[in-house]
Amino acid sequence: MFKTLANAWKVEDLRKKLLVTLFVILLYRIGTAIVVPFVNANEVAEYVATQSNGIFGLLNTLSGSGLANASLFALGVSPYITASIVIQLLTVAIPSLERLAKQGEEGKQKITVITRYITVAISLITAFGYYMFISSDAVNAVVFDDWYVAVVMIACYCAGASLVMWLGEKINEHGIGNGISIILFANIVSRFIVIVQDYISKIQTIATSGDWTYSVPSAIVLLFTTIGMLALIYFVIYFSDSERRIPVQYAKKVVGRKMYGGRNTNLPIKLNMAGVMPVIFANAILSLPGMIFSFITTEYDSYAQYKSLYDALGIPEPEYENFSSSLDSFFSNTTSWFFILMTFILILAFAYFYISISFNPTEVAGNLQQNGGSIPGIRPGKPTATFIKKVLSKVTFMGALALSVVAIVPTIVFLFLNLLGDWTGLYGLMGTYSMIGEFVNSGTSVIIVVGVVLETIRDLEAQMTMRHYKGFLD
Numbered sequence: 459m460f461k462t463l464a465n466a467w468k469v470e471d472l473r474k475k476l477l478v479t480l481f482v483i484l485l486y487r488i489g490t491a492i493v494v495p496f497v498n499a500n501e502v503a504e505y506v507a508t509q510s511n512g513i514f515g516l517l518n519t520l521s522g523s524g525l526a527n528a529s530l531f532a533l534g535v536s537p538y539i540t541a542s543i544v545i546q547l548l549t550v551a552i553p554s555l556e557r558l559a560k561q562g563e564e565g566k567q568k569i570t571v572i573t574r575y576i577t578v579a580i581s582l583i584t585a586f587g588y589y590m591f592i593s594s595d596a597v598n599a600v601v602f603d604d605w606y607v608a609v610v611m612i613a614c615y616c617a618g619a620s621l622v623m624w625l626g627e628k629i630n631e632h633g634i635g636n637g638i639s640i641i642l643f644a645n646i647v648s649r650f651i652v653i654v655q656d657y658i659s660k661i662q663t664i665a666t667s668g669d670w671t672y673s674v675p676s677a678i679v680l681l682f683t684t685i686g687m688l689a690l691i692y693f694v695i696y697f698s699d700s701e702r703r704i705p706v707q708y709a710k711k712v713v714g715r716k717m718y719g720g721r722n723t724n725l726p727i728k729l730n731m732a733g734v735m736p737v738i739f740a741n742a743i744l745s746l747p748g749m750i751f752s753f754i755t756t757e758y759d760s761y762a763q764y765k766s767l768y769d770a771l772g773i774p775e776p777e778y779e780n781f782s783s784s785l786d787s788f789f790s791n792t793t794s795w796f797f798i799l800m801t802f803i804l805i806l807a808f809a810y811f812y813i814s815i816s817f818n819p820t821e822v823a824g825n826l827q828q829n830g831g832s833i834p835g836i837r838p839g840k841p842t843a844t845f846i847k848k849v850l851s852k853v854t855f856m857g858a859l860a861l862s863v864v865a866i867v868p869t870i871v872f873l874f875l876n877l878l879g880d881w882t883g884l885y886g887l888m889g890t891y892s893m894i895g896e897f898v899n900s901g902t903s904v905i906i907v908v909g910v911v912l913e914t915i916r917d918l919e920a921q922m923t924m925r926h927y928k929g930f931l932d
Contacts, residue, residue, distance in 0.1 A: 483641070598730060634917060
């Protein structure tokens with residue numbers, strides 16, 4: 459990886475693209491530190507810190523702490539990702555958009571414009587919800603409660619989300635590509651310092667603690683956590699580089715006095731062809747209900763509000779809680795079995811969906827037939843397309859299964875340690891993970907970071923190969 463970056467830096471064109479990408483990341487990180495007017499960022503940070511294992515912990519990680527800082531880029535890339543999901547679903551459902559997508563570069567530009575408008579609309583709605591959230595009684599972070607304050611804050615957050623979309627597009631146009639993925643990568647890596655500080659602090663706490671019921675279990679769990687994270691990274695790298703190779707033979711043909719073809723090659727189908735997109739899409743969809751109900755939830759204190767009426771009628775205090783609060787707790791809990799199951803299902807579904815719109819077995823089979831290629835034992839044409847589709851379905855399932863397992867395993871381990879700590883009474887089992895709030899979302903973070911690094915390195919290698927290719931004239 460470092461050798462590839464060093465070689466890319468030596469190429470003037472690639473060096474400019476790397477510098478543009480780094481400059482855009484720097485601008486984005488500056489935006490995550492700019493606090494919007496009329497907001498007490500400390501109140502938001504304290505509330506998000508108490509929800510580190512919930513949906514706000516995940517959103518804060520994906521926004522690079524922008525959510526907790528109540529900064530200009532608090533909404534992060536979520537509106538753009540949601541708009542991309544919407545436009546891809548509409549492209550499959552609406553024939554006119556499907557025809558537009560097949561019109562080449564011009565059609566892609568029109569779809570990009572539509573995606574921008576949808577991003578602005580979603581960011582406007584999300585910005586309003588975020589304002590309602592930070593101005594609620596649970597957070598109470600808005601300094602002045604007035605209509606013009608709401609207008610200014612909503613406009614700032616909407617503009618921030620639009621600016622993030624623009625920065626991602628600039629990385630695609632003038633940088634090394636994968637703009638939104640690069641921004642997500644920068645967000646997750648930016649929290650690495652916080653994780654290291656928590657890790658060092660935990661080691662110091664374990665070393666100075668005189669209570670063996672805390673220090674011994676914590677040390678054991680911390681050791682296995684470190685080993686588990688390294689194993690997780692290795693596994694993600696392993697299955698990201700794995701592929702299924704379909705053998706292809708090219709028939710011999712004589713042109714003039716020369717013979718062409720007659721060689722054997724293969725058609726590689728990567729195990730993780732969809733990359734990190736299924737994980738990003740799944741988390742974007744799962745975060746929406748929790749965000750919506752968190753934004754609209756109000757404090758339920760009926761007894762205090764209607765105490766005199768209850769006393770006069772002799773009615774006891776209601777013991778049920780607000781319906782929106784119940785839904786908020788249900789959808790915002792990233793350690794619930796419902797969230798784990800939906801993560802597993804959505805990653806599988808989006809993996810199949812993303813590959814279905816990015817890889818066409820019929821087109822691949824047609825290209826093989828036109829170039830005189832065939833799969834041994836399979837007739838050219840439709841049988842070849844059917845065979846490739848069958849292999850692709852199996853490979854996609856295994857790749858999506860691997861992504862799903864990596865995404866949910868840390869959360870399952872967290873739940874297991876929670877139960878084990880309650881059963882044994884060794885509070886050090888949970889003490890370790892309470893210090894590392896990122897652990898629950900570490901599977902998703904590892905997939906995104908490793909996936910983006912591998913995709914970026916492959917793109918750089920491909921561009922260097924194109925620039926150093928020696929043709930028949932050399």
